[in-house]
Amino acid sequence: MxxxxxxxxxxxxxxxxxxxxxxxxxxxxxxxxxxxxxxxxxxxxxxxxxxxxxxxxxxxxxxxxxxxxxxxxxxxxxxxxxxxxxxxxxxxxxxxxxxxxxxxxxxxxxxxxxxxxxxxxxxxxxxxxxxxxxxxxxxxxxxxxxxxxxxxxxxxxxxxxxxxxxxxxxxxxxxxxxxxxxxxxxxxxxxxxxxxxxxxxxxxxxxxxxxxxxxxxxxxxxxxxxxxxxxxxxxxxxGPAPVDLSLPAPVDPDELRRRIEDGEWVVDLRERTAFAAGHLGGTLGFELSDSFVTYLGWLYQWGAPLTLIGENEDQVADARRELVRIGIDDLAGAAVGEIHTLVAGTELRSYRVADFAALSEALREKDTTVLDVRQRNEYAESHIDGAINIPLHELADHLGTLPDGEIWVHCASGYRASIAASMIDRPGRTTVLINDDYDNANDTDITSAT
Structure with a gap:
């Protein structure tokens, strides 16, 4: 046996x-x-x-x-x-x-x-x-x-x-x-x-x-x-419906831009630093990794049209498999290819990627807003002095309360922070993604425990 x-x-x-x-x-x-x-x-x-x-x-x-x-x-x-x-x-x-x-x-x-x-x-x-x-x-x-x-x-x-x-x-x-x-x-x-x-x-x-x-x-x-x-x-x-793992319908750059401008859910599956280096404004970065389906499912407005952006069809197919596991079946389509081929005449947006050592230096030099998107129990154990704690799953309801100017975003590893950075990124704001393990913050003098 x-x-x-x-x-x-x-x-x-x-x-x-x-x-x-x-x-x-x-x-x-x-x-x-x-x-x-x-x-x-x-x-x-x-x-x-x-x-x-x-x-x-x-x-x-x-x-x-x-x-x-x-x-x-x-x-x-x-x-x-x-x-x-x-x-x-x-x-x-x-x-x-x-x-x-x-x-x-x-x-x-x-x-x-x-x-x-x-x-x-x-x-x-x-x-x-x-x-x-x-x-x-x-x-x-x-x-x-x-x-x-x-x-x-x-x-x-x-x-x-x-x-x-x-x-x-x-x-x-x-x-x-x-x-x-x-x-x-x-x-x-x-x-x-x-x-x-x-x-x-x-x-x-x-x-x-x-x-x-x-x-x-x-x-x-x-x-x-x-x-x-x-x-x-x-x-x-x-009783769940039979599973459908087929590729969603292709979406061309012009239609992709229309969906973004209409405020639809358009999710970029690329690696978080690739998204930071260049992405379509108004899209959300959910790197396709083991954490992808948990956090997309957590933040997703259930039933809203969902379009994927992937580097290739295999990436889109993997994302679809993950999504059907939690009942997100009806994808509105997918755009596939190098990101610069999907711009439809608009400019790509980008933001900086840094680590906790760089944050420590920034905090010494100037007033810096730090957004911590970990859960409250994580924040209570240890946090950056003066950081604003808004758990990722609550961030959409608090976007209007964030200060203007430069915001450094972190979590425990960089994954949740990368999603948050894509949510707050907009013209007139400088976003910095801390793509680093929080344990490295403890090597600096910027943390304290509650």
Whole structure:
């Protein structure tokens, strides 16, 4: 028996293919199911069952389409009122995909009806457990995604669910979570790439703290999460449409300029320093990287026309794949090519890229406005003296409050700052992007802790 990991690093999630003989079972598949189908072909298995640990809040599931495509049984926790046929399972139910056998454990906390799947060996032993958003590596799934009115109840439930897993499963049971590899679905950052129940007994806060301490600490530590999460559960409950990974329609330079002038969402996918060196005024810079889909989805005005600018079709295709994972399906088109070929008679804009050493020098020489777009908890730990803190996801609502003149923009690494710089860039303002690791600011004398 083999468990293959299908990593989606941009969302911090994992899907799994369990294979034994000619049979395959998939757990928590992402929407771009071509990756799963290709892996199943490589393993020489037929997928007979597709399992969901919960109704996901951070991505659109591919489970329904995958099950329909391959004729598999679709297994979803009982209790969720979904708009499609599925096998609803509850605590103690068995999923027999001989020779693969999985037992359902109700593990509420991340959601009310969340389940885990215990993978059993043919001899009765236990091989692993697929924990979804319950027991993660050194942490647990967050408990506030269904609304503040449910958070305390779900946090207590999460504590007992993780403890149940730890008590009922052997120490050498491998843990296969869905979330926790950078996903905002984790209550705190996860640690490590693999683990066992035994290891979690010594590192997981639900297993090393008393119940009230765990509850208080988890709730106090919950940070903001992406705004697009509000749409994911709705789509997954209703049943996602089949995925479309085709290239969007081409957009010529004149039409591109019209869309920009009309204030539409036009997103430039190029690397952040390339955008800074030359870009079309009025466009937004979202470098295509692992952070791309999280932050675009967070800031995007849901349903607004969205046009992409890419260096080539492959870049646009990669962006489309990322976007469909969170349900942004209807792209208005894409312009492809060197940026100077897309100007339609206008001049390119640009701004400076610098580091924290340069900021330190600027602060000594003159009055300098510093915009910190990290989250408030990051700012509280350490910040540049005198910096204005506006978290990136709130910046659009505060653009009119920013002072004129020169503004230096930073975050923890440069990625969020690059988006912010593209948002505030305009004629009459001098923008400087700090493309640097915030740890380097600590080598200067310009930081302080709250």
């Amino acid at each position: 083999d468990v293959s990991i299908i990593e989606t690093s941009s969302l911090g999630d994992r899907s799994y293919l369990i294979s034994a003989g000619a049979v395959g079972v998939v757990v928590d598949p992402q929407r771009d199911i071509d990756r799963v189908l290709a892996l199943a072909r490589d393993r020489g298995v037929r997928i007979t069952h597709v399992l969901e640990t919960h109704i996901h809040n951070d991505y659109v599931t591919g489970g329904l389409e995958l099950a329909r495509t391959v004729g598999a049984e679709y297994v979803v926790p009982a209790g969720d009122d979904v708009g499609y046929q599925r096998r609803a399972v509850g605590d103690g139910d068995l999923i027999d995909a001989s020779p693969i056998l999985l037992q359902v454990m109700h593990t509420p906390g991340h959601t009310h009806h969340h389940v885990s799947y215990v993978l059993r060996e043919s001899n009765g032993g236990i091989r692993g457990v697929f924990t979804g958003g319950s027991m993660l590596f050194g942490t647990t799934g967050r408990t506030d995604l269904l609304g503040k009115e449910h958070t305390e109840e779900l946090t207590h439930a999460q504590y007992h669910s993780v403890r149940r897993l730890a008590v009922e499963l052997p120490a050498d049971t491998k843990v296969y979570p869905t979330h926790g590899f950078g996903s905002f679905c984790a209550a705190t950052p996860a640690s490590g790439d693999s683990s066992t129940v035994g290891e979690q007994r010594t590192t997981n806060p639900a297993l090393t703290q008393d119940e009230q301490s765990y509850v208080d600490e988890l709730i106090a530590g919950l940070s903001e999460y992406p705004a697009y999460y509000a749409h994911m559960g709705v789509i997954n409950t209703r």
